[in-house]
Amino acid sequence: MIQPPTSRRDFITTGLAAVAGAGLSAAFTPAFAVTVRPADKIRLGIIGTGSRGAGLATLIREITDYDLVACCDIIPENLQKGLSLASANAKGYTDYRKLLDDKSIDAVVIATPLYLHYPMAVAALQAGKHIYLEKSMTYDITQAIDLVKKVKASGLVFQVGYQYRYYGLYHRVKEIMKENWLGKITHFECQYNRNSNWRFPVKDPKMERAINWRMYREYCGGPLSELCAHEIDVVNYLTDSRPVKVVGLGGINYWKDGRDTYDNIRTVYEYPNGVKASVTSVLSNAYNGYSIRILGDKATVEILRDKAFIYPESTNNAKGVVDGVTGATIAVTTQGKGVEVKFGKPGEAELEPTVFALKDFAECVKNKKEPTSNVETGRDGSIAIHMGNAAADTEKVQYWKPEYSA
């Protein structure tokens, strides 16, 4: 298991550790949330405008529900980028607590390295802000369990950035599973591979750990928490369950560049009723980089980035008792080619899945609804990730403990 960080690098604003500590032990007293009326624009702040945060800002700019009024980042270039995408009079901050002090802000997006998610989310709840927290939810299991309590006590809207829960493709796949197109489903095969060192360029060597935090266990759980998190959440979503146990192996066998997070990890999660989900990330091969295969006894679905295909099993089972079968024509496809899964409403624009997630967050804030990707589903994802990493670290089966979801 990844140990909670014991040291903080100097790029973290001072006082953060104190907040993190206070979050766990001190009384939790969220400020009263400002009520956003359905007709109002949501006054939004983004904490962390690096690659993901700026990407979100670009999408938010096109969504009329939001007014992006504040950005925060400790890296000046990131902050400038964020502000360039924000409203004309948006304020820039390097200390996120100052942003949270702004009473006129209704909600915040937190898109920072994983280890900062918990302290920042707790501080934002205390400041009475609705939160859109990037995935994965928390750095460790304790934080995940505690955040559930704090969010529930706050009455605030809390959404985790698992956008695939909002994407028509996955809705359709879930429907297809429910309609029994795939028959009895016994396995999921998930991979999130790439053929690159997964690094961002660093001009000043002092900034290495701040920029390439994904390489270091002090800040995140490596490929499992930063890449495969989506797929673990998707399996949880499609099965309406969470893992029972997990085995795993990982290593740093290709990118021996000073990183201490895995450059390859392969885990197998067991879900209720013996359903298994293999979850893999390999950083030295990119064939079908992102893919989830769902194996049923009638058909297989393969989900790729923005499309999915069905590969039916042979349908000759009914013959044998009779000499022929008359029925509506069964379409066949060329060997190895699946039937594409149609999704979305006719004529509906194809949008980045995150747009649907952000629009739904606005809807939840305005109408006080519980998000589909909420603190409990976020907890289940984070705990599964940590169990997977722990399985690989210890080479021992990790079990879901009843107290995780008590």
Add this chain to the structure above:
Amino acid sequence: MMKQKAYSTWLAALAICLFNIASRPGGALKTFRINGRAQGTTYAVTYYAEREAVSQTQTDSIFKSLDASLSIYQPGSLINTFNASREGVEMDLHLSRVVERSMQIYKQTGGLFDITVYPLVNAWGFGTKDEDGLPDSAAIRRILPCVGSVNLQTSGNSLVKSNPCIQIDVNGIAQGYSVDIVADFLEVRGVSNYLVEVGGEIRTKGRKYPGKEKMSIGIETPSATEFDTPVIREVISIGDGAVTTSGSYRKFRQSGGLRLSHIINPKSGFPVQREIISATVVAPDAITADGFDNALLAAGVNGAFEILKKHPEMDAYLIYKKTDGNVADTASAGFARHVVR
């Protein structure tokens, strides 16, 4: 070019075979099976003969000649040439037979079976191209003047359209016709015990050897999805004849929770929304059965029986959804004699 070549191969084969009697009485008959893919689905031929009478290559070449004439999916096919033409084309034997029989069934079904439905099929996204949107009623009204087999005229081998927008789609009957063509080929080769199946449309003759059992055919229960393994609901035996089934349970589009059938009513212009889920027709030949099965589905249970009254040579078995949502079945009076179990 390819069409002519394939066609002449088929004629040559036919000529040779007139002199070649494959199964002399008294000889021990063996089982031969041919399986393959054609017309976007699978086909299966089982026949009993002393020695091989028909090969896979021959069967595939028959399908090639059919596609070259009748397939809207094959660029340059005769049917596509007709559809693209302003006035019409000279038909080959396949197209001429299919059009002739289609025109008859058009009249016999009161226009419910109509090969000029193609512009509507395309508009509803069941043609050769994927359509993202759905047509509105104004769009359908604009298309309707291009639909109706009264706009087709034949004289000799010419097929003439009264308006350049007239386009035909023989998918509702071509599979049945293909079954007949393969069956005819088997007969020419002297085979008199066989089962030919193309995409669920079947023709049988004679018995199974060596046991001389009747051939049994399962009628599939409509499945919930495109990919369900077929489950048998009834087993029938039709002797020397054909059976085909039309159902909208495998091919449909989903729109706002509504299933849009691929069977379009040529008169209203809209997908058929009827209580019948699946219509199975037994007839002397497969082109007849296949031509009528869609029309029965579009006619509804009462309408289907009205049509069947005038055609004692046909029997039908209908699976339909009752108003309470439960699935039931019904059949014409003559159907019971086919049922094995």
